[in-house]
Amino acid sequence: MKNPLDQPTATIHTMRARLATPDPPPATDPKLDALVREIIERVADKWTMLVLEVLEEHGVVRFTRLGELVGGISQKMLTKTVRQMESDGLVKRTIHPVIPPKVEYELTNLGRSLGTAFCGVWIWAEEHHEEIDHARRTFRRDSEIA
Amino acid sequence: MKNPLDQPTATIHTMRARLATPDPPPATDPKLDALVREIIERVADKWTMLVLEVLEEHGVVRFTRLGELVGGISQKMLTKTVRQMESDGLVKRTIHPVIPPKVEYELTNLGRSLGTAFCGVWIWAEEHHEEIDHARRTFRRDSEIA
DNA sequence: CTGCATCCCAAAGGATACTG
DNA sequence: CAGTATCCTTTGGGATGCAG
Numbered sequence: 001m002k003n004p005l006d007q008p009t010a011t012i013h014t015m016r017a018r019l020a021t022p023d024p025p026p027a028t029d030p031k032l033d034a035l036v037r038e039i040i041e042r043v044a045d046k047w048t049m050l051v052l053e054v055l056e057e058h059g060v061v062r063f064t065r066l067g068e069l070v071g072g073i074s075q076k077m078l079t080k081t082v083r084q085m086e087s088d089g090l091v092k093r094t095i096h097p098v099i100p101p102k103v104e105y106e107l108t109n110l111g112r113s114l115g116t117a118f119c120g121v122w123i124w125a126e127e128h129h130e131e132i133d134h135a136r137r138t139f140r141r142d143s144e145i146a
Numbered sequence: 147m148k149n150p151l152d153q154p155t156a157t158i159h160t161m162r163a164r165l166a167t168p169d170p171p172p173a174t175d176p177k178l179d180a181l182v183r184e185i186i187e188r189v190a191d192k193w194t195m196l197v198l199e200v201l202e203e204h205g206v207v208r209f210t211r212l213g214e215l216v217g218g219i220s221q222k223m224l225t226k227t228v229r230q231m232e233s234d235g236l237v238k239r240t241i242h243p244v245i246p247p248k249v250e251y252e253l254t255n256l257g258r259s260l261g262t263a264f265c266g267v268w269i270w271a272e273e274h275h276e277e278i279d280h281a282r283r284t285f286r287r288d289s290e291i292a
Numbered sequence: 293c294t295g296c297a298t299c300c301c302a303a304a305g306g307a308t309a310c311t312g
Numbered sequence: 313c314a315g316t317a318t319c320c321t322t323t324g325g326g327a328t329g330c331a332g
Contacts, residue, residue, distance in 0.1 A: 032272070032275075035275050035279075036268065036271045036272050036275060037196075039271040039275055039278060040192070040195060040196070040267065040268065040271055041192045041196075043267065043271070044190055044191060044192045044194075044195040044267070045190060045191075045192065046186070046187045046190045046191065048190075049186060049190040050183070050186070050187070053186075062294085063294070063295060063296090064293095064294070064295080073325095074324075074325045074326065075295080075296075075325095075326090076296085076297090076324075076325065076326085077324065077325070079295080079296060079297090080324090086285065087281065087282055087285040087286075088278050088281055088282060089277060089278055089280070089281025089282070089284075089285075097332095099293090099294095099332075100293045100294055100295095100332085101293080101294045101295065101332065102294075103294075103295070110274060110277055110278070110281070113270060113274065114267070114270055114274075116266075117266040117267045117269070117270035118266070118267055118270075119266075120262075120263040120264070120265075120266045120267075121186065121189065121190070121260070121263045121264055121266075121267070122182065122186065123263070124259060124260055124263035124264075125182045125185040125186055125189065126178070126182050128256060128259065128260075129178075129181050129182060129185055131235060131256050132185060132234050132235055132256070133181075134235070135233065135234055135235025135256070136233055136234060136235070138235075139232065139233040139235075140233075208313080208314090209313070209314055209315075210313065210314075219306095220305065220306045220307070221306090221307090221314085221315075221316095222304095222305070222306070222307090222316095223304090223305065223306080225314085225315065225316085226304095226305095241314095245312090245313090246313040246314080247312080247313050247314050247315080248313070248314085249313080249314060249315085293332105294331105294332085295330105295331090295332090296329105296330090296331090297328100297329085297330085297331100298327100298328080298329075298330100299326105299327085299328080299329095300325100300326090300327090300328105301324105301325090301326090301327105302323105302324085302325080302326100303322100303323080303324070303325090304321105304322080304323070304324080305320100305321080305322070305323080306319100306320085306321075306322090307318100307319085307320085307321095308317100308318080308319085308320105309316105309317085309318080309319100310315105310316085310317080310318095311314105311315085311316075311317095312313105312314090312315090312316100
């Protein structure tokens with residue numbers, strides 16, 4: 001697909017205006033949009049959200065335990081995800097210089113704030129899982145007809 | 147540090163307990179959790195969220211235009227993403243039997259409700275992008291020291 | 293033992309060409 | 313225009329190795 005120019009796409013301004021902020025009109029700032037979009041691309045990730053969930057639930061967790069709690073994640077991806085989250089300031093990593101080694105992970109305030117923001121999606125999933133299930137069945141059935 | 151969201155771990159379970167029935171639901175249903183988790187894994191996807199955003203902003207959009215508005219997505223992924231969203235009941239796909247072909251995409255009510263739920267994350271990204279940026283710089287700097 | 297890096301293979305994703 | 317098919321690159325996952 002041709003991608004002549006990164007169309008400024010993301011327009012959070014509309015949604016913000018919709019919600020509460022009676023701020024000045026959305027003089028769309030392309031740089032801000034690009035920035036926000038980049039963050040969404042990073043954060044809208046399956047493993048990131050799952051790790052976030054687990055840390056939110058369990059507080060301070062060690063590496064292996066974190067992997068168990070997330071479930072179905074490879075060490076490699078867990079490392080990568082958790083490093084990225086750390087670099088973005090979502091997670092704090094504490095190394096205890098003991099033998100055997102002990103490294104603990106926990107959310108930062110920033111991480112917790114993301115968890116809160118994303119909480120709405122968990123609730124959405126819980127409230128609408130039946131609709132989704134129904135839609136999937138209908139879609140499959142319609143596809144079979146063809 | 148204006149962060150009204152700094153509550154101790156808002157999770158789906160604690161939220162449920164908080165909002166819904168005050169007595170019985172501390173017991174977690176593993177099947178429901180698995181179901182909800184599966185939905186999160188599907189939905190917590192970069193392209194899905196970006197397409198959702200675009201459709202929320204622009205209403206009814208044709209295929210090519212949708213790709214342009216999302217930006218940086220290949221035809222393949224756009225097709226795949228939009229098909230998956232359709233099968234999950236988030237998107238309605240309308241084929242107009244004309245030449246040249248015309249296929250229009252728009253959100254369903256379910257899709258719009260997800261958009262609303264995810265809106266909190268966009269706002270979060272906008273409010274905290276500076277913190278993230280700072281965290282990244284700090285992380286890089288600290289890494290360079292080592 | 294814990295935690296992370298490496299190797300290797302499978303799967304996801306991008307670019308292009310082509311059809312209805 | 314809206315895809316599908318094809319080819320090729322990039323990324324993710326399992327297993328292993330290894331340092332602390």
